[in-house]
Amino acid sequence: MELKRRPDVERFLKSPDANIRAALIYGRDLGVVRDRGHALAARIVPNPDDPFDVAILTEADVADDPPRLEGELAAQSLMGGRRLVRLRLSNEKPAVDKAVAEALERHAAGELNPDAFFLIEAGNLERSSALRKTGEKAPACATIPCYEDEPGDVARLVRELLARDQVSLNNDALQLFVQRLPKERGVAKQEIERLALFLGPGSGVTATPADLEPFLGVEPEASLFDAAADAFGGRLADAQAGLRRAAQEGEGGPAAVRAIGMHLGKLRRTLTLAKAGAGLQEAAKASGVFWKQEREFLRQARAWTLEDLDRIQPEVLAADKACKTTGSPDRLIAERLALTVAGRARRLGL
Structure with a gap:
């Protein structure tokens, strides 16, 4: 059972379904994975740190002694309560991935201790991961992918x-x-x-x-949000320079494209609210425009139209998709998108 929608995830973490024997929580942001793991563990057992009811394992434990995992899942609680087996994985190692997948499949089917709960916290798992495939198809396992926070x-x-x-x-x-x-x-x-x-x-x-x-302190010169604003304001050189500085600070092409998409979203919401009768400044505030950026944003909002944004939207979506393709030149894709946006802005008189 895969849970993707935030309300479904939060509902499950607060009140796990009694028919669920396992949960696989995974994603690039281990902070989110750990937070959700802590929240779920606290619902499964009264004290997640109690060594009598809880077994905490790592991928090293599985790699060094593969049978141990199934042994922990088959064991009964020493105190008579529900048992929690908590496994933390940091890397997708094929041998460990396969061993954990096999243990998960057996436990989800009720072959080990059906009263034990198997909680797996992992990093990013590719679609080819045996563990991810097993978790997604097992009815008694809740699979929770963790995406980057919005x-x-x-x-x-x-x-x-x-x-x-x-x-x-x-x-x-x-x-x-x-x-x-x-x-x-x-x-x-x-x-x-x-x-x-x-x-x-x-x-x-x-x-x-x-x-x-x-x-x-002083705000860094390299700002993806500033670069996006420069692109929509028709300042191509400033936008591309900002993207390159951001790249030097570790920001990749996908983040740059996302910043451009977010700026487009703010313009769209502002213009939609204005079309419905709101004042432009009021609409900008409602769209989350920071007060220091308000003057420049309003200049852009007076030049761009909803129709213009509709024309540029497919190119933003295409760039976002292209950046996520393995081996893609994502920085170049982001710079080309900035060039396209700035070119449109210049033709609008910005």
């Missing part, structure tokens, strides 16, 4: 973690902070905790962008 997910995480220390950010400060956070959730959480200490736990403060300046 900006809305990150914003929610920031609000929730800061609220624990009774501090918060206003909307503009939240947007600024989210844009600057690392993509990996584990590292992002450390940054959020550091911000809470900076603001003062228990202070009740609601910080503004000005309040964050000493914490964030």
Whole structure:
């Protein structure tokens, strides 16, 4: 049973189906994988750290002693409660992948201890992975792929973690902070905790962008969001220079194309709201435009139309798909997309 929609995943993590004996949680962002693993483990057993009810294994344990995994899954709880076998994988090693897949298949079929729960936390698994294939086809296994957090997910995480220390950010400060956070959730959480200490736990403060300046320091010149704005503003040289600087800082072509797509989305929402009767400035704020970028964004919104955006949308989608093709020159694809967007913007008078 594969769970992809966020509501389905959250519902399962809060109240696992009694007929499910195993869960495979995997993805590139191990921070998200670990968070979901912790949440599920806490629902399966009262104390996920109890050695009497919980066995925690790694891929090294499986590689060194393959029969041990099935032995742990067949064992009964020493305290009489439900048993949890938690396996953490960091790399997709063929031998380990196959061994875990075989154990999962037997356990999901009820051949080992049917009252035990098998929780597997793994990194990114390719479609060819035997473990992934087994998890997806086993009715008694919940398979949860973890994708990179969307900006809305990150914003929610920031609000929730800061609220624990009774501090918060206003909307503009939240947007600024989210844009600057690392993509990996584990590292992002450390940054959020550091911000809470900076603001003062228990202070009740609601910080503004000005309040964050000493914490964030000078914004890096290489910004994919700035590069996207430059492209839609008709400044090709600035856009391509920004993309190249971002590449030097480790940002790949897919992220660059995504930034261009997000800027297009903001323009589309702004123009749609304006068409429905909202003021352009009001519509821009509702679309999440940061106050420092508002003047330039409104200049673009007055030049672009919904029809113009519809014409450019297929090229953004095509570039996104091309970037995800194995071996693709993703940086070149992103730069060509910026060239196309900037060319359209120039023809619109920008």
